[in-house]
Amino acid sequence: MDNRIKPCTVVLESCTPKKQVGLSAELHEEIQKRNMFTTRTKQKILKDLDTIQVSSIESNQRLLRNKIIGEILSSEVTYVNKLEIVKEYFMNPIKERNILTTEEYDTLFCNIKTIYNISCELLRELRQKDNVIEAFLKIVPFFKHYSVYGYHYKQSLSLLQSLSRKNPVFTKLLDMQESRPEVQSKLSALLITPIQRIPRYCLLLEQLLENTSSSDRFYFQLTELLKNVESTAMHINSLIEDQENAQLMLEFQRSLLHSFPAIIRPGRKLIKKGILTVATEAKNKKQKKCFVLMTDIIMYCKIKKTDINSPNSLKCAGIFPLNKCKLTENLSKGAFTIVCEDETIVAYHDHAREAAEWVKVINERIREYMGERRTLRKDSSARRPAIHKRNLTDYQEVGVSPGIPRKKRLLEDHNLNGNHSKEFSKSNCNGNLIRKQPTASQDCLFPLRQLHKHTESNDIEVDNKSELEANDDNKLFVFGANNPSRRFRFSMMNVLTGIGSSFKKLFKLE
Numbered sequence: 001m002d003n004r005i006k007p008c009t010v011v012l013e014s015c016t017p018k019k020q021v022g023l024s025a026e027l028h029e030e031i032q033k034r035n036m037f038t039t040r041t042k043q044k045i046l047k048d049l050d051t052i053q054v055s056s057i058e059s060n061q062r063l064l065r066n067k068i069i070g071e072i073l074s075s076e077v078t079y080v081n082k083l084e085i086v087k088e089y090f091m092n093p094i095k096e097r098n099i100l101t102t103e104e105y106d107t108l109f110c111n112i113k114t115i116y117n118i119s120c121e122l123l124r125e126l127r128q129k130d131n132v133i134e135a136f137l138k139i140v141p142f143f144k145h146y147s148v149y150g151y152h153y154k155q156s157l158s159l160l161q162s163l164s165r166k167n168p169v170f171t172k173l174l175d176m177q178e179s180r181p182e183v184q185s186k187l188s189a190l191l192i193t194p195i196q197r198i199p200r201y202c203l204l205l206e207q208l209l210e211n212t213s214s215s216d217r218f219y220f221q222l223t224e225l226l227k228n229v230e231s232t233a234m235h236i237n238s239l240i241e242d243q244e245n246a247q248l249m250l251e252f253q254r255s256l257l258h259s260f261p262a263i264i265r266p267g268r269k270l271i272k273k274g275i276l277t278v279a280t281e282a283k284n285k286k287q288k289k290c291f292v293l294m295t296d297i298i299m300y301c302k303i304k305k306t307d308i309n310s311p312n313s314l315k316c317a318g319i320f321p322l323n324k325c326k327l328t329e330n331l332s333k334g335a336f337t338i339v340c341e342d343e344t345i346v347a348y349h350d351h352a353r354e355a356a357e358w359v360k361v362i363n364e365r366i367r368e369y370m371g372e373r374r375t376l377r378k379d380s381s382a383r384r385p386a387i388h389k390r391n392l393t394d395y396q397e398v399g400v401s402p403g404i405p406r407k408k409r410l411l412e413d414h415n416l417n418g419n420h421s422k423e424f425s426k427s428n429c430n431g432n433l434i435r436k437q438p439t440a441s442q443d444c445l446f447p448l449r450q451l452h453k454h455t456e457s458n459d460i461e462v463d464n465k466s467e468l469e470a471n472d473d474n475k476l477f478v479f480g481a482n483n484p485s486r487r488f489r490f491s492m493m494n495v496l497t498g499i500g501s502s503f504k505k506l507f508k509l510e
Helices: 023-033 039-096 102-108 112-128 132-166 168-178 187-191 193-210 219-255 352-376 389-396 408-416 446-456 462-472 484-509
Strands: 270-279 286-294 297-303 314-321 325-330 335-340 343-348 424-426 433-435
Touching: 039 112, 039 168, 039 187, 039 193, 102 132, 112 132, 112 193, 132 168, 132 187, 132 193, 132 219, 168 187, 187 193, 193 219, 219 270, 270 297, 270 352, 286 352, 314 335, 314 343, 325 352, 335 352, 343 352
Parallel strands: none
Antiparallel strands: 270 286, 270 343, 286 297, 297 314, 325 335, 335 343, 424 433
């Protein structure tokens, strides 16, 4: 008899447990597989099972919603209690004993009172109203005060660390209050709770929305509420990032030798900073330089001290504007070349992955920066038409090209001699201006007779004088200067017209 142990193969099933389905779903599946009922009975049973399944899903969603609402209320109570601890055990004692100056006090506890009042009002609304959405919609507009706190949070934390080192009275009070049984927490941990609260609101409201049916009458209000709270959270995060970047820019400015050059500009941010090796013209000579990528420039500096973040530790060696830069890669050797017009610099890193990261970040920023410049750039004047479409009619009135605008005095004379301008009209054939024929009482000698009458008698009306000036001023300003040839043509026309009328009179007399 063979007693040897034979090898066997054990098939291991997947560790992931199968999804648990409800009883109605299991019955639905079995009825579909087996033909145990008539068609009519089968359809009736399946319909009832679907109704039970839908009601079961709605019941589960209702239970989850109630649980989430309870968590919102309980977490709000805990949050308000923490703010009360900050107010009663830290803010009030420090202010009563005048341990800090007014500026230090305002910086350390920036906007805490306002946030505390907002949270107390929200808690009161949550307790009074059955609808959580209405309570939030009433308080959400005041969440903008969290942005002020978020912007100054880093500064507040930095001041807290500085006071803990330099102010022994403050340190003693801080240790005493933090060890109290009512507190049992660090002040730094309490100050971060407002920063964490808005993201917590977003998470809870998102879970509430997931467990709310789209047919619910509050579904769209909940959707809008979640959008508003998320936008507030994004705004707070952006302000915190701006504050952190401003601090980084300030530290980098101080690290430059004699703080030269001034690199702090509105809108400029520090994107990446690190040490790269630069190949020089001398053979086998390499230098380590500190490279700093900002939103619009690349700066590389000589290293004067081991700690590149200490004051006067860097000396600016070159600045490349990003809109003039191009990169050529040689990542197999962990190197890349920056070309800026006539300047070229080869930089590399001991780790090819770090060099690839530099190339990726610089190329992405160059593309973004060029796109920003295109959106902000004004249209070139060469691309604009010489004359706007609305001004073309002004030039067609005098029958000249619209390429050069008329002089301003033409319009002034035109306005002053309004009655005289009515004597001109546009020809329907070629668009040229012609002067109307004078009336029978105004022949070519009419201006002279008027002038003679004016010298002999003083009872000439002002209208006749203006009419004289109008007839004497047969000027057409095209590009600002008088047109003698045209003026002469108008005078000859008047003479010929007068001669023609004289001949007619002569023949009539005969």
